[in-house]
Amino acid sequence: MTFPAPLTGVVPPVCTPLTPDREVDVPSLLRLVDHLVDGGVHGLFLLGSTSEAAFLTDRQRRLVVEAVTGHIGGQLPVLAGAIDMTTPRVLEHVTAVTAAGAEAVVVTAPFYTRTHRSEIVHHYRRIAAASPVPVIAYDIPMAVHTKLPADLVLGLAADGVLAGLKDSSGDLGAFREVVTGARAHPGFSVLTGSELIVDASLALGADGCVPGLGNVDPHGYVRLYRLCRAGDRAGARAEQERLCALFGMVRAGDPARMGGGSSALGAFKAALHLRGIIDCPVTAEPQVPLSGEETEKVGKFLAAAGLL
Amino acid sequence: MTFPAPLTGVVPPVCTPLTPDREVDVPSLLRLVDHLVDGGVHGLFLLGSTSEAAFLTDRQRRLVVEAVTGHIGGQLPVLAGAIDMTTPRVLEHVTAVTAAGAEAVVVTAPFYTRTHRSEIVHHYRRIAAASPVPVIAYDIPMAVHTKLPADLVLGLAADGVLAGLKDSSGDLGAFREVVTGARAHPGFSVLTGSELIVDASLALGADGCVPGLGNVDPHGYVRLYRLCRAGDRAGARAEQERLCALFGMVRAGDPARMGGGSSALGAFKAALHLRGIIDCPVTAEPQVPLSGEETEKVGKFLAAAGLL
Amino acid sequence: MTFPAPLTGVVPPVCTPLTPDREVDVPSLLRLVDHLVDGGVHGLFLLGSTSEAAFLTDRQRRLVVEAVTGHIGGQLPVLAGAIDMTTPRVLEHVTAVTAAGAEAVVVTAPFYTRTHRSEIVHHYRRIAAASPVPVIAYDIPMAVHTKLPADLVLGLAADGVLAGLKDSSGDLGAFREVVTGARAHPGFSVLTGSELIVDASLALGADGCVPGLGNVDPHGYVRLYRLCRAGDRAGARAEQERLCALFGMVRAGDPARMGGGSSALGAFKAALHLRGIIDCPVTAEPQVPLSGEETEKVGKFLAAAGLL
């Protein structure tokens, strides 16, 4: 299967279900993949931030990619994150995830180190030169503390270094600059990672979306995507607003007890557990688990969205 | 050898010399270690930020620790960083570096993920429970975007979770709070990572220092340490000021062309190369190398400090 | 005239033309106001960030409001910023600008001081209690280093404290939360300050926009607003993209020589000068002026947009 250029549609960042002792729960993972396929998604993004890639060991990362690519058997494009601090470490992940079957890799700017525009450019050039599959830039300043400038992304698109952008910056103005600039580079994929503005992103020309909440309600995001593509703006807005309300679950966890990541990832997994898709809602360490009461809140969001 | 409690003296974060094709240059690394031992240092910290740990692959990290512990043969305590994003990944590094001979591990707060005080506490508890060797907290907000609060560190010291603190925050007021609080926990090591205020840190009660510039001039830092311990404040201040002037080399690189890390690590390695200690001044990717002119600037700093 | 609830349409933050010796150039200011009225705008926002309010003395601020309200004679709603660090200082500005004729005040979170959610709430409550006119919250984290949370804004809307929100955060997801939540509070105005996503903001339910670039091309923004309201999404998108291209002028200034504010405000004023609307393109101190070459770049953006 040739990797789509551009990649379009709904490409959820697949959660990584864990067992109570925090091993990858492969049966639950494959049930989750089936649930996404059943929802009509257009691709799968493994080992992203929502997948808790930052928490998975190298062995676990490999296991996730092998299990999913083996299961999916080429039905859908499978992307995998190669999330690490710098070029040499990212290159190791690129080798590992492509050996395990990933058809594209998703790579952030360097982090932990102080980085510079010229270093980011060199980073992507080196990775693209070595990667056997297309490289998609992952713009996630909340995690890496650097925003990828639109002109940097477009320059690397023009040179054939980058095959696409996954934008989790929340900055729609800058995203638009990439979307409009990328028209000069047919095949370049521009994807939003912002669950709350998929309709707006598609309206201004994005190719698709990578919604973490799409794990919980893939059917909803696929419906939203189709409404947008059909030009039904009122229908799209209503569906998007339903999903925005559902997204409220990410605040189920008490901010006095846990960080925003623990709350959001905990809520997604609690929802998947409550919906009967995964066996265990546990998140990786050192994240704080949701309490029983907080899990009940998640259930109320599901019920209100008609998902329980 | 029992790991010293507290660890005192000069414990440089050892640079990792690379070959032109960016493999670990073991002969240069061992010459550098001999240079440090000759300088009289009291311990070696491998795989820290100055060691470019963020750029080294797992294999390279292991090689560094094995090479140095094998070479040093227990003459000096050897600490190793276990730098990664979250608990499960750090635990893998802890296993690897201790198997390779490290006698203590140095661990930052989680990064990439949004983290919370309770998660940092849990992170250190889990790591200490699993580690066969003492765990030293590494406070480096510039890299991980979280400052370890003094009371958190002291609480973990009281519980026997942490054996020490390596402070690279630059915040001497907060450092002092740990230093004075740690008097209640004999054996807890409080080390400053700030090259420019070693005299001040020792004067207020720190146990030692972890100066990146100590690679270039270990004799100077050891002299400084001895002057401080001998109570010769005027002599200590003069030596510290000489080292501060030498530290100016970290700005040799043009900030229009490279980040601060490229400039600083490039300067340290250029200095080691100019001094004949390592074969090649190359830094890991995607860092930008110093130009010939910038390397000449480094040489002038060495000459002014009487090191060339 | 009763202040509209909600305020809708295009409400440009009016630039403050200065003389070469940096006094308010009232004739130019009134020509600019006429230009905006001719463009069909629906209100005027004086003393915002684009107006260089942070640079104007109290006397100059008063002069701006008096001159414009006197000139406009109630044809259009006139809002004025009351930009200062804390409650007591903001209250003084509220008194001054309302005495000078402003019909609503626009107020940021406290800045310079470390602030807390409860302090922000108290700040707005105190100001609303004292203000003779409606209070609109100004969310501009780039300037004040605090983001107004959506639930805080909606809570103050529910209590009748805030009459609206001017959002310059660039975070459309959070903005949407206010827009949808505000449906429960008829009359509450939700306005975007992001020039590049006015179509998207209106599509998801915003009442209007406050575009700095609207000084340069008010006709364009009014056309965009009308196309959005008429449901002509293709036409709106095309007009928005034309304006996005024009917005490129904000990068005319060399970032090695000046900050982003100097470049953007300098470009807007250069454009107004090139279009013959204001006499002098000078910006307030300590901003760096555009060079001749940089001004030529601005001219090219105008020409490309058909404005010269």
Place this chain on the structure above:
Amino acid sequence: MTFPAPLTGVVPPVCTPLTPDREVDVPSLLRLVDHLVDGGVHGLFLLGSTSEAAFLTDRQRRLVVEAVTGHIGGQLPVLAGAIDMTTPRVLEHVTAVTAAGAEAVVVTAPFYTRTHRSEIVHHYRRIAAASPVPVIAYDIPMAVHTKLPADLVLGLAADGVLAGLKDSSGDLGAFREVVTGARAHPGFSVLTGSELIVDASLALGADGCVPGLGNVDPHGYVRLYRLCRAGDRAGARAEQERLCALFGMVRAGDPARMGGGSSALGAFKAALHLRGIIDCPVTAEPQVPLSGEETEKVGKFLAAAGLL
């Protein structure tokens, strides 16, 4: 009286006592000044951050300076902050506070606006050109979100633009660079604003200190200064550690209810009230007041330090 060059010793940033209805309480202010003079301080810094300058109206600021300079009658040098966003507004404050008797002005980098190194330089040049009294740079990145680079400060010292630096950055390494560089500019004053490291700052060559906690215990800071100057390092360290323990009062306020500023300034004023120096511990709006229980905590800190 000629302003001292350099200014040395203990120069507390004088708190501004308020009445219950938040007017300047002049009798309490003058009692506080007498308390400071009695403590042996070497100068007075009015309208700094600890003085709640950010909360005082222009009228209140003027009143503070007039009251204190009238009362002090030239016994001690009186500095005043001219805290505002940009050059033109700062210039107005410079005029006002010098007319009211201030003998030096203390000025931060621009804030609220995005600023650039060249703009900061121009800002200080313009202010120094217009000021009838010496200009001291106020480095307070926590408030203005810009750190004054050491070489910028030294360059302006060399040109006679700046007469000194008040450093509240907490970064002792950078401070040291100014201290050592300033030896080439006799008369330039280098003052630390960090209460917790006065001994360390003086040891490396600072001229004096500007401790907010000096309001509460001026005798302690004067004693500390004298011990440092006398070369009694052990005595100095003991006194400094006593003051560090006392400084713990700044955390009396519950961080769930208030910001760090409310807690710290509330604690200083509560302490002054408990010590009988000021009539009312109220802080300016929108700060959150300490509760009775929190005030009791402050009392315990005073008692432990032998001040009650």
